[in-house]
Amino acid sequence: MKPIHQKVKQILRSGQDKSTSLANALEIGVDRLLNRRISLGVTGFSGSGKTTLITSLIHQLVHYPSALLTAFPPALQDRLLGVELSTLDGLPMFPYQQGIEALSRGRWPEATRDESGCLLEIRFRPAPGLLRRKKSGVSRLYLEIRDYPGEWLLDLPMLDMDYYSWCQQCHALFHSDMRQNVDREFITKFHALDPLEPVSELALQALWQEQLGFLERCQQAGLTMIQPGRWLHTSPCSGENERPFVPLLSLSGLSDELLENAPQESLYRACANNYRLYLEERVKPFYRQTFQMVDRQLVLVDVLKSLNHGQEAFDDLRQAMAQVLQSFDYGRNSLLKRLIWPRIDRVAFAASKIDQVLPDQHEAVRALTANLVQDARRRAAFNAIDVRCEAVAAVRSTSYIDYRGTQALQGMTEQGPGVLLHPKIPEQIPEAADWQALDQWQLRRLMPPEGLAPDAGGRLPHIRLDSILDDLLGDKFA
Numbered sequence: 001m002k003p004i005h006q007k008v009k010q011i012l013r014s015g016q017d018k019s020t021s022l023a024n025a026l027e028i029g030v031d032r033l034l035n036r037r038i039s040l041g042v043t044g045f046s047g048s049g050k051t052t053l054i055t056s057l058i059h060q061l062v063h064y065p066s067a068l069l070t071a072f073p074p075a076l077q078d079r080l081l082g083v084e085l086s087t088l089d090g091l092p093m094f095p096y097q098q099g100i101e102a103l104s105r106g107r108w109p110e111a112t113r114d115e116s117g118c119l120l121e122i123r124f125r126p127a128p129g130l131l132r133r134k135k136s137g138v139s140r141l142y143l144e145i146r147d148y149p150g151e152w153l154l155d156l157p158m159l160d161m162d163y164y165s166w167c168q169q170c171h172a173l174f175h176s177d178m179r180q181n182v183d184r185e186f187i188t189k190f191h192a193l194d195p196l197e198p199v200s201e202l203a204l205q206a207l208w209q210e211q212l213g214f215l216e217r218c219q220q221a222g223l224t225m226i227q228p229g230r231w232l233h234t235s236p237c238s239g240e241n242e243r244p245f246v247p248l249l250s251l252s253g254l255s256d257e258l259l260e261n262a263p264q265e266s267l268y269r270a271c272a273n274n275y276r277l278y279l280e281e282r283v284k285p286f287y288r289q290t291f292q293m294v295d296r297q298l299v300l301v302d303v304l305k306s307l308n309h310g311q312e313a314f315d316d317l318r319q320a321m322a323q324v325l326q327s328f329d330y331g332r333n334s335l336l337k338r339l340i341w342p343r344i345d346r347v348a349f350a351a352s353k354i355d356q357v358l359p360d361q362h363e364a365v366r367a368l369t370a371n372l373v374q375d376a377r378r379r380a381a382f383n384a385i386d387v388r389c390e391a392v393a394a395v396r397s398t399s400y401i402d403y404r405g406t407q408a409l410q411g412m413t414e415q416g417p418g419v420l421l422h423p424k425i426p427e428q429i430p431e432a433a434d435w436q437a438l439d440q441w442q443l444r445r446l447m448p449p450e451g452l453a454p455d456a457g458g459r460l461p462h463i464r465l466d467s468i469l470d471d472l473l474g475d476k477f478a
Contacts, residue, residue: 040146044302092117164259299373412447
């Protein structure tokens, strides 16, 4: 009888779990209908400082009494009453505590390699109005923060391309000067691959491993348009090696008839099949389960790094941004859509690490960012979506000094304390004269400032994170 009792307990426990899940889903649905719950996606390409920004954003809110949030009305008007951090159902916890410990030890938080998230319950007093007394009751806003690797965004445009089209795009990209300089020998070898030749599993795995190395070297060289982006952080146990495929750069020389009749064991067939499966098993689930769940979006762009790597790197960033931003589903969040099919109704594009240039250049960086994403802004504006562009530093790491009679920046670099000089930052897409001035600029990697103690609740200095909070959440505290 004992096995029967255990079986009954399992059935009852399963029923309880389902009831709890249903109750949670209903509660979340009610919060959405009442405009008390919002899902914020934070994205950005590798090196944009996404993990540090999320860590700082959480810290500013949790420790709001001591944070400098003068551009965030609920904090300025002393209407925040408390903020609690908890897990977000279905996602691993965002490594906030690890990030705070890293900053306290003078290191940047380690970049996240997978999806994570957290939930902030923010208690506040609503702003006084004609129908409300000055001190009204306590309101709550449930803020979901969804973090996912920026590299995964690069795969979204592949959903609109079949394998042949993707290979054509790779052909054009691989012939750029920067990629040729990264590894001309690799490109020559892949151009010589015969798509119709039979290929073994072992041989395809070897080609795939070569491609991974090439993609990593492209990223290290400052390039952004790298696909598949998910492969930049593969691990032996990730399962990515079960569906290897590589770009075949000589497909354009073959007729449609030859490709349609290609043998099943050919390199072309193996790659095309695995490409299709990659989109079905990796990219589409991410798009449906994560990307379409957010209703407000923060997009981080490391504009300064791309400028520093030169014109081709900057143009590569522009191309990547243009493709990725087409995947955003902008649209007004009606009452029904807010419950069953959230869509992005507000987006902020933020140039990160703005503490690397002097304050009188911040506006130029913000204007340049707006020009960089102007197509996405036009598309959003057409759908009556609120779009903002900002320039921020999640943790300000520089101070201002007088250097040889002019203002300069000083910060802790990997080699120790140093002076940072930079040319004038163009407000528009750089022209030839701008690139000539930028050519001598050597952007240095900064370390967190000394003396931070966020693990003890100490303040994290920032630049305009309060403006970002107001841009993305301000209307929810009215």
